[in-house]
Amino acid sequence: MTTLTPVLSKNWDRPDSFTLSAYREDGGYRALRTALGMQPDALVEMVKSSGLRGRGGAGFPTGMKWGFLPKDNPNPRYLVVNADESEPGTCKDIPLMLANPHSLVEGVAIASYAIKSNLAFIYVRGEVLHVIRRVRHAVAEAYEAGLLGKDVLGSGFDLDVVVHAGAGAYICGEETALLDSLEGYRGQPRLKPPFPAVAGLYASPTVVNNVESIASVPSIVANGTEWFTAMGTEKSAGFGFFSLSGHVTRPGQYEAPLGVTLRELLDMAGGVRAGHELKFWTPGGSSTPIFTAEHLDTPLDFESVGAAGSMLGTRALQIFDDTTCVVRAVGRWIQFYAHESCGKCTPCREGNFWMVQVLDRLENGQGTEADLDKLLDICDNLLGRSFCALGDGATSPVTSSIKYFRQEYIDHLEQGGCPFDHAKSTVWGGAR
Incomplete structure (x- = not known):
C-alpha cells in the first residue's frame, strides 16, 4: 500500500481545524463516548491487539506499556504526554498540535480512562509558545464541553489535564528526565529500573507516551483494530507521519502506512530538488544511522530499517543532495x-x-x-x-x-x- 492515509492530517486544510466545533463535525469525541462504555482493561487489550507502537522513536508497543502498570500499587496513576519534540529533523508533533489538538486531547482522555488515571500532563517544548497556547485552548474547550473535568460525559470518570511548558532542553525528551522536570528538578535521566510504570511521576505508576501515539488512539477505538492493522506491515501496523525536509521539492508531512519507501515518498514530494541527486538521508532524525541512495527501496517500518542498519526513529527524513558536505x-x-x-x-x-x-x-x-x-x-x-x-x-x-x-x-x-x-x-x- 503506497498511497497516503490522511487520518490525523485529514482536516489540516481547514482554517478552523483546531477548534472543537470543526473536530466534532468530523466525528470527534465519539470514540471517547465509545471508550467510556467499555471496561478499562478491554481498552488496553484493544490497543495491544491493534499493534500500535510508540511513535516517539523507540517503537515500543503502546498497549503493552499501558499493561505494565502494577495492579496492587495504591498510589495514583498518571499519564504524561511527551510533547518535547526536539530531535533535529523531527517536525511532526508540533504541526499536529497546531492543526488538530483535539485528537490529542481525546486520546489523552481515552488513554487516561484505560489506565485508570485521573490526572494527565502534556509536556510541551517551551520555545513553541504558539503550540502551548493552541493546546491550552483545546483543553479549555474540552473542559467547557464536559469532555474533561468532573463526570466526563456523565460516565462518572473524572479527569484533569495540565499543559506544562518545558524549558527547552533536548534531554527532557528522555522520559525520566521529563518526569524530573515536571517535578521541578533539573531535567536529567534517572537510573532504571525502577521504570516509570512502577515509580514514575511523584514515585507513582506512570505511562509516558508520545503525542502521535496518543493522538492515534481515538481512530483505533472508532474504527476498530482490523482497520488499523490493515495498514502498515505485520509487525509495524498502522500509519504515521513521515517528515520530509531538506533538499526535496515539496517538503512537509506525509501521513502514510508504515512500510512505505523513501522512493515512493519522494515521488509524492516531487523528488530531490531539480538538478541534483540524493546523497544521504536520515530515516529517523539525526540520532539514527544515515542511509544512502542504495536504501531508497527499504520499507520504512521498524524491522526493515533495523535490518538495514539504522532505526526508524521519529520518521524524520532529512534529505541531503550532492552539494552537501x-x-x-x-x-x-x-x-x-x-x-x-x-x-x-x-x-x-x-x-x-x-x-x-x-x-x-x-x-x-x-x-x-x-x-x-x-x-x-x-x-x-x-x-x-x-x-x-x-x-x-x-x-x-x-x-x-x-x-x-x-x-x-x-x-x-x-x-x-x-x-x-x-x-x-x-x-x-x-x-x-
Missing part, C-alpha cells in the same frame, strides 16, 4: 549533542565534546586519517556506556558517515579543507 553535516549534529548533553555521565559529556574538536579539525583539513579511528574509538566508548540514549544516538551519524563516506573525510585531509561550496547547499549550509 557530510563531514560538515555530521559536525553540526555533534555540536548540537555536545551542547544538549546534560553532563550527568562522563562518556556523553566528554565524548561529544571531544568529537566536536576532532570533526572541526577534519572539516578544516588539519587532522590525519588516524582521527577517523579516534572518532570510532570515542563512539565505542559512548555506545551502550552512557546513562541514557543521547550518547548512543550521537554515535549514529559519526559511525555511519565514516562507513559510507570515509573517502570524503580523507578528501578533506588531502585537499587541506572542505572541497564543497557551501553556498550551493541552500538548506543545510549556505545562504537561502
Whole structure:
C-alpha cells in the first residue's frame, strides 16, 4: 500500500481545524463516548491487539506499556504526554498540535480512562509558545464541553489535564528526565529500573507516551483494530507521519502506512530538488544511522530499517543532495549533542565534546586519517556506556558517515579543507 492515509492530517486544510466545533463535525469525541462504555482493561487489550507502537522513536508497543502498570500499587496513576519534540529533523508533533489538538486531547482522555488515571500532563517544548497556547485552548474547550473535568460525559470518570511548558532542553525528551522536570528538578535521566510504570511521576505508576501515539488512539477505538492493522506491515501496523525536509521539492508531512519507501515518498514530494541527486538521508532524525541512495527501496517500518542498519526513529527524513558536505553535516549534529548533553555521565559529556574538536579539525583539513579511528574509538566508548540514549544516538551519524563516506573525510585531509561550496547547499549550509 503506497498511497497516503490522511487520518490525523485529514482536516489540516481547514482554517478552523483546531477548534472543537470543526473536530466534532468530523466525528470527534465519539470514540471517547465509545471508550467510556467499555471496561478499562478491554481498552488496553484493544490497543495491544491493534499493534500500535510508540511513535516517539523507540517503537515500543503502546498497549503493552499501558499493561505494565502494577495492579496492587495504591498510589495514583498518571499519564504524561511527551510533547518535547526536539530531535533535529523531527517536525511532526508540533504541526499536529497546531492543526488538530483535539485528537490529542481525546486520546489523552481515552488513554487516561484505560489506565485508570485521573490526572494527565502534556509536556510541551517551551520555545513553541504558539503550540502551548493552541493546546491550552483545546483543553479549555474540552473542559467547557464536559469532555474533561468532573463526570466526563456523565460516565462518572473524572479527569484533569495540565499543559506544562518545558524549558527547552533536548534531554527532557528522555522520559525520566521529563518526569524530573515536571517535578521541578533539573531535567536529567534517572537510573532504571525502577521504570516509570512502577515509580514514575511523584514515585507513582506512570505511562509516558508520545503525542502521535496518543493522538492515534481515538481512530483505533472508532474504527476498530482490523482497520488499523490493515495498514502498515505485520509487525509495524498502522500509519504515521513521515517528515520530509531538506533538499526535496515539496517538503512537509506525509501521513502514510508504515512500510512505505523513501522512493515512493519522494515521488509524492516531487523528488530531490531539480538538478541534483540524493546523497544521504536520515530515516529517523539525526540520532539514527544515515542511509544512502542504495536504501531508497527499504520499507520504512521498524524491522526493515533495523535490518538495514539504522532505526526508524521519529520518521524524520532529512534529505541531503550532492552539494552537501557530510563531514560538515555530521559536525553540526555533534555540536548540537555536545551542547544538549546534560553532563550527568562522563562518556556523553566528554565524548561529544571531544568529537566536536576532532570533526572541526577534519572539516578544516588539519587532522590525519588516524582521527577517523579516534572518532570510532570515542563512539565505542559512548555506545551502550552512557546513562541514557543521547550518547548512543550521537554515535549514529559519526559511525555511519565514516562507513559510507570515509573517502570524503580523507578528501578533506588531502585537499587541506572542505572541497564543497557551501553556498550551493541552500538548506543545510549556505545562504537561502
